[in-house]
Amino acid sequence: MADASPQRVSTPFQRRLLAEAWRRIEESGGSPVDATHAELAAVAQGGDFETRVLNRAQGLARSADLPRALHGLQQAARRAAWTLVVAGVLIGAAAARSTLNPDHAGLVNFYWVLVALLGIHTLAMLLWLVSLPFSFSGSHPLPTPLRAPFEALARMLAAAVSGNMQRTAQSAWMAVTGSGALGRWGLSALLHAFWLAALGGMLAVTLLMLSARQFDFVWETTILPDEAFIRLTERLQDLPARLGLGSLDRETIVASRRAAERPPPPGARRGWSALLVGSLIAYGMVPRAALLVISLLMLRHSRGRYRLDLELPGYARLRPRLLPASRKIGIIDADPGAVDGKAGEPRAGRLPAARETAVLGIEIDPPGTGWPPALAAGAQDLGIAADRAILESALQRLKSLQDRPLSLLVVCSLAASPDRGIARVLRDCRAAHHGPIALLLTHRARTALRLGETACREREGDWRRIAIAAGFDAAHILVLDLDDAAELRDFLLAHDDQQGAGGRA
Amino acid sequence: MNAETRLRVAIVGHTNTGKTSLLRTLTRDVGFGEISARPGTTRHVEATSLMVGGRPRVDLYDTPGLEDSAALLALLEEYRDRGDGIDRIRALLDSAAARGELEQEAKVLRQVLASDVLLYVIDAREPMLGRHRDELTVLGLAARPLIPVLNFTGSAESREAAWREHLARIGLHAVVAFDTVLFDPADERRLYEAVQAMLTPRYDLLQQLIEEREAAWQALQRSAAATVADLLIDAASAARRVREEHAAELKSESAWLQERVREREERCIRQLMELFAFRSEDVVAERLAIENGRWRMDLFAPETLRRFGLSAGSGAVKGAAVGVGIDVITGGLSLGMAATLGATIGALWSTVDRFGRKLLDRLRGYVDLRVDENTLRVLAARELQLVDSLLRRGHASLGQVELKREAARAPWQGADLPVALRRARHHSEWSTLTAPGAPAREAERAAALHALQEELLHQLAGAPRPAA
Numbered sequence: 001m002a003d004a005s006p007q008r009v010s011t012p013f014q015r016r017l018l019a020e021a022w023r024r025i026e027e028s029g030g031s032p033v034d035a036t037h038a039e040l041a042a043v044a045q046g047g048d049f050e051t052r053v054l055n056r057a058q059g060l061a062r063s064a065d066l067p068r069a070l071h072g073l074q075q076a077a078r079r080a081a082w083t084l085v086v087a088g089v090l091i092g093a094a095a096a097r098s099t100l101n102p103d104h105a106g107l108v109n110f111y112w113v114l115v116a117l118l119g120i121h122t123l124a125m126l127l128w129l130v131s132l133p134f135s136f137s138g139s140h141p142l143p144t145p146l147r148a149p150f151e152a153l154a155r156m157l158a159a160a161v162s163g164n165m166q167r168t169a170q171s172a173w174m175a176v177t178g179s180g181a182l183g184r185w186g187l188s189a190l191l192h193a194f195w196l197a198a199l200g201g202m203l204a205v206t207l208l209m210l211s212a213r214q215f216d217f218v219w220e221t222t223i224l225p226d227e228a229f230i231r232l233t234e235r236l237q238d239l240p241a242r243l244g245l246g247s248l249d250r251e252t253i254v255a256s257r258r259a260a261e262r263p264p265p266p267g268a269r270r271g272w273s274a275l276l277v278g279s280l281i282a283y284g285m286v287p288r289a290a291l292l293v294i295s296l297l298m299l300r301h302s303r304g305r306y307r308l309d310l311e312l313p314g315y316a317r318l319r320p321r322l323l324p325a326s327r328k329i330g331i332i333d334a335d336p337g338a339v340d341g342k343a344g345e346p347r348a349g350r351l352p353a354a355r356e357t358a359v360l361g362i363e364i365d366p367p368g369t370g371w372p373p374a375l376a377a378g379a380q381d382l383g384i385a386a387d388r389a390i391l392e393s394a395l396q397r398l399k400s401l402q403d404r405p406l407s408l409l410v411v412c413s414l415a416a417s418p419d420r421g422i423a424r425v426l427r428d429c430r431a432a433h434h435g436p437i438a439l440l441l442t443h444r445a446r447t448a449l450r451l452g453e454t455a456c457r458e459r460e461g462d463w464r465r466i467a468i469a470a471g472f473d474a475a476h477i478l479v480l481d482l483d484d485a486a487e488l489r490d491f492l493l494a495h496d497d498q499q500g501a502g503g504r505a
Numbered sequence: 506m507n508a509e510t511r512l513r514v515a516i517v518g519h520t521n522t523g524k525t526s527l528l529r530t531l532t533r534d535v536g537f538g539e540i541s542a543r544p545g546t547t548r549h550v551e552a553t554s555l556m557v558g559g560r561p562r563v564d565l566y567d568t569p570g571l572e573d574s575a576a577l578l579a580l581l582e583e584y585r586d587r588g589d590g591i592d593r594i595r596a597l598l599d600s601a602a603a604r605g606e607l608e609q610e611a612k613v614l615r616q617v618l619a620s621d622v623l624l625y626v627i628d629a630r631e632p633m634l635g636r637h638r639d640e641l642t643v644l645g646l647a648a649r650p651l652i653p654v655l656n657f658t659g660s661a662e663s664r665e666a667a668w669r670e671h672l673a674r675i676g677l678h679a680v681v682a683f684d685t686v687l688f689d690p691a692d693e694r695r696l697y698e699a700v701q702a703m704l705t706p707r708y709d710l711l712q713q714l715i716e717e718r719e720a721a722w723q724a725l726q727r728s729a730a731a732t733v734a735d736l737l738i739d740a741a742s743a744a745r746r747v748r749e750e751h752a753a754e755l756k757s758e759s760a761w762l763q764e765r766v767r768e769r770e771e772r773c774i775r776q777l778m779e780l781f782a783f784r785s786e787d788v789v790a791e792r793l794a795i796e797n798g799r800w801r802m803d804l805f806a807p808e809t810l811r812r813f814g815l816s817a818g819s820g821a822v823k824g825a826a827v828g829v830g831i832d833v834i835t836g837g838l839s840l841g842m843a844a845t846l847g848a849t850i851g852a853l854w855s856t857v858d859r860f861g862r863k864l865l866d867r868l869r870g871y872v873d874l875r876v877d878e879n880t881l882r883v884l885a886a887r888e889l890q891l892v893d894s895l896l897r898r899g900h901a902s903l904g905q906v907e908l909k910r911e912a913a914r915a916p917w918q919g920a921d922l923p924v925a926l927r928r929a930r931h932h933s934e935w936s937t938l939t940a941p942g943a944p945a946r947e948a949e950r951a952a953a954l955h956a957l958q959e960e961l962l963h964q965l966a967g968a969p970r971p972a973a
C-alpha cells in the first residue's frame with residue numbers, strides 16, 4: 001500500500017474526489033506551487049470545464065502526496081468497515097448466546113427469544129425506512145442515532161491522520177462521502193452491513209447451540225387468549241415455510257404451551273428450532289441483505305452521478321485560466337525600432353509680434369467663441385480644413401498672400417492625436433508660409449477631462465514636439481481654450497500688455 | 506472551406522482610436538499589448554486568437570495606427586497604372602517609402618492583405634474628417650469586407666448618430682457600436698453577427714463563438730453570485746462563544762470577528778477579480794480608509810450603515826462594548842421556552858441535541874457573538890455593486906473599479922433576510938471563519954448556498970443600470 005502511485009486515482013469518482021481535496025487545500029490558503037504548469041497541461045488536454053479541472057487536479061497531484069493520503073483514507077475506511085462487520089458478528093453472537101438461556105425448568109420462551117434477537121433489528125430497520133424520505137430533503141443524511149457509529153468512526157479516522165495535507169484530505173473525503181446521496185447510501189450500506197453481520201453472528205451461534213444443546217421451546221401468556229398465539233405462530237411461519245423452515249402443525253403448537261395438558265410431540269423441538277432459524281433468516285437476514293444490496297447499488301449509482309459543484313468560488317475562479325477566451329499568438333510584424341523624438345519643453349507661448357494675421361483651423365469644430373478667433377483684429381480667415389482638399393486650397397490662398405507682412409496662426413485641437421498625419425500638415429503649413437508662424441492648441445479642458453491631467457500634459461508635450469520638428473518656434477506654441485470666453489479675454493488682456501511692453505522696449 | 510481554417514480578422518484604424526483596447530476587451534486579456542493615450546503606441550502587428558470549441562479559431566491582429574493616410578493615398582495615386590487596388594497596394598509595399606516614413610502604414614496594409622475581414626475602429630467623439638475618408642479609401646483598395654466599429658460610444662461626446670449617417674452615405678451600413686471600456690455583451694454579439702453577415706462561409710464558426718460567449722457570460726454571472734453567496738453564508742453563520750460578564754473578552758472577541766469578516770470580504774473581492782480575469786489591484790473600495798497599502802472601507806463604521814440607508818440599531822444593546830455590526834445573541838430562547846420546545850419536539854433527537862447545547866451554554870453564562878443583519882445587508886450590497894460594475898467593465902479599462910460612495914440601496918431592506926441566510930444563522934458549523942474544518946454538513950450548506958445564489962442573481966438582474 002505504501003507505493004500508492006497517482007495512477008491509482010483512476011475512476012471518475014476518485015478523480016473528482018481528488019479535485020475536491022485540492023479545492024479545499026487551495027481555499028485553506030495553501031496554494032500549490034506549480035499550478036501554472038498543471039493548468040497549461042490541462043488547457044492543452046482540452047475538454048469541458050470539469051475535465052480540465054480534473055486534469056489540473058491530476059497534474060497537481062503528481063507533485064504531492066495527496067493521492068496517497070486519499071488512498072490511505074480509503075483503505076482506512078475499508079478497514080474500519082470490516083472492523084464494524086466483525087464487531088457486528090461478535091455482538092450478534094453474544095446476543096444469541098445470552099438469549100438462548102433455558103430457565104430453571106429447562107424451558108425456553110420462544111417469543112422471548114425471537115423478540116430479543118429480532119426486536120432491535122426490526123426497530124432499527126423501521127427507523128431507517130422512516131427517516132429515508134427525510135434524508136432526501138437536503139438535511140442530514142441520516143438521523144443522529146443512526147449516524148452516531150459513523151461519526152465515531154470519522155473521529156477515529158481524524159485522530160489517525162497527521163499533517164496538514166492529510167487533514168485536508170480527510171475533511172474533503174468526509175465532506176464528499178458523508179453528505180448528500182453518497183452519505184445517505186454509504187451510511188445505509190454500513191448500517192445494513194453491520195446488522196447483517198450481527199444477524200449472521202446470531203444465526204451461527206443459534207445453530208451451534210441448537211446443535212449442541214437441548215432446548216424445549218414453549219410459549220406462554222397470562223392475559224391473552226391462547227388462540228392469539230396459535231394464530232400468530234401460524235402466520236409467522238408462512239414466510240420461513242417458503243424456505244422449507246417451519247412446519248409446525250396446530251397440535252404441536254397447542255401442545256407447546258407451557259404447562260400444556262399433553263406433552264409436545266417428538267418433532268416439536270426440531271419444528272420450533274426450524275422456525276427460529278427460519279425467522280432469523282426470513283425476517284432478519286433476507287431483508288437486511290436486500291437493503292444492503294440496494295444501498296450498495298445506490299451508492300454506486302450516486303458515485304457515478306457525483307459531480308463537482310463547479311460554481312463554487314474555488315472552482316469558478318479557475319474558469320478564466322482553464323477556459324481562456326483567447327490565446328496569445330505573439331508579435332507578427334515587429335517594430336524595427338523607430339526613433340522617438342523628445343517632448344518639447346512646455347512653456348507659455350505667445351503670438352508673434354503684431355502684424356496682419358492669417359488663421360487656419362485644422363480638423364476642429366468651430367470654437368464656441370466664434371471663428372475666426374478674436375485674437376487679431378482683421379484676421380485673414382483661411383477657414384477650417386477638415387480634409388486634404390480644403391487644406392490644399394487654403395495653402396494656395398496663403399501662398400497668394402505671401403507678398404504681405406503676414407503671420408500665420410494654425411489652430412489645432414489638443415484632443416486630437418499628434419500623429420504623423422498632423423505632423424505632415426504642420427510641415428506643409430510651414431513650407432507654404434515664409435513669415436512667422438504660431439500654433440494654437442485649443443480644447444485643453446475637454447482633453448484634460450478625457451485623459452486626466454497627467455496624460456493631458458503628456459499630450460501637450462507631444463504636440464510641441466511635432467510642431468517644433470515641423471519648424472515651429474517653441475515660443476510660438478500656445479495652449480488656449482477657444483471655447484472658453486473668459487480664458488480668451490484674460491489671454492488677450494495679458495497679450496496686449498505684453499505687446500505694449502514689447503513696443504515700448 | 507476547411508473547418509479548421511482560422512478566420513483572420515485585422516483591427517485597423519487611426520491611431521489612438523482604441524484598437525488595442527478592442528482586442529483586450531474581445532479577448533478578456535488585460536495583458537494584451539500596450540495601451541496609452543499617446544499616439545503611435547502600438548508599433549508592431551501582434552496577434553491573439555479567440556478560442557472556439559477549446560481551440561484557437563479566430564485570429565485577431567492588432568495593427569499600428571494609420572497616421573499618415575494622406576501620404577499613403579498620394580503614393581497609391583502614383584501607382585494608378587499598376588492594376589487593381591490590391592496590385593497597387595503590393596506595389597506600395599515594395600516601395601522605399603514602405604521601409605521608410607510609411608513603415609507603420611505598410612505593416613497595416615500587409616496585414617490587411619493577409620486578413621479575411623477588417624474591423625475599422627473609429628473614435629466616435631471625433632467628427633468625420635478627411636483623413637477618415639482617406640483611410641477608408643486606402644482600405645477599400647484592399648477589397649476586404651470592412652466593418653466600422655464605433656468606439657467611445659459610452660462617452661457624452663459620442664457622435665454615434667452622425668457617424669452612422671456619414672458612413673451610410675459612403676455605403677457602409679454594417680456599423681457596430683462597441684465601447685471597449687463600458688462593456689456590453691449585446692454589443693459584442695452584434696459585432697460578431699456583423700462579421701457573420703459579411704462572411705457567410707464562416708457563419709457556423711461565428712455562431713459557435715457567439716454561443717460559447719453567451720454560455721460563458723451566463724456561467725460568469727452564476728459563478729459571481731455563488732462567490733458572493735459563499736461570503737454571505739460564511740459571515741452569517743460565523744459565531745463566537747463568549748462569557749457574557751467579561752466585557753474585555755466581549756470586546757476583544759468582537760474585534761477578532763470583525764477582522765475575520767473584513768478579511769473574508771477582501772478574499773471575496775479577490776476571487777471576483779480573478780473570476781472576471783481582472784487584476785486584483787484594479788479595485789479600490791473607497792478611500793475612506795486605506796491602511797498600509799490595502800484598500801479598506803470600514804464595514805463596521807456606523808457611517809457605512811447610514812450610507813446604505815440602514816440604521817445601527819441591533820447591536821446597540823451592547824454597543825459600547827461590542828461595536829456596531831456584531832450582535833450578541835443573549836436570548837433567542839428563554840429557559841422556559843427551551844424546556845417546552847425541547848419537550849414537544851423531543852422526538853427529534855438532533856433538535857434536542859442542538860437546543861440542549863445552547864441551553865447548557867446559556868446556563869453557564871455564555872453568549873454568541875454574531876455579525877448582525879444590517880452588516881450582512883451592507884456586505885451583500887457592496888458585493889452586488891462590485892459584480893455589477895465588473896459585468897460592465899471592459900478588459901481595456903485602465904481605471905480602477907470603485908465601490909462608490911453613493912451606494913446602491915442595500916438588498917432586502919425593510920424585509921427579512923433570505924431564508925438561506927436565516928438558516929445559516931443557526932449553523933455556526935457552516936462558517937469557514939469561526940469553524941474551519943468543522944465536520945462538514947456539506948450538502949446542507951451547499952443547498953443554502955445555491956438558494957442564496959439564485960436570490961442574488963435575481964437581485965443582479967433587477968439592479969438598475971445607471972446611464973454611462
Ligand SMILES: Nc1nc2c(ncn2[C@@H]2O[C@H](COP(=O)(O)OP(=O)(O)OP(=O)(O)O)[C@@H](O)[C@H]2O)c(=O)[nH]1
Nearest residue numbers: 520521522523524525526541542545546547570685
Ligand atoms: N473612455 C474610453 N477610453 C478608451 C476607450 N477605448 C480606448 N480608450 C482609451 O483611448 C486610448 C487609446 O487606446 P489604445 O487602445 O492604445 O488605442 P490604439 O488604437 O491601439 O492606439 P495606437 O496603438 O497608439 O494606434 C487609451 O488611453 C485608452 O484608454 C473607450 O471605449 N472608452
Ligand SMILES: [Mg+2]
Nearest residue numbers: 524525546547
Ligand atoms: Mg494600439
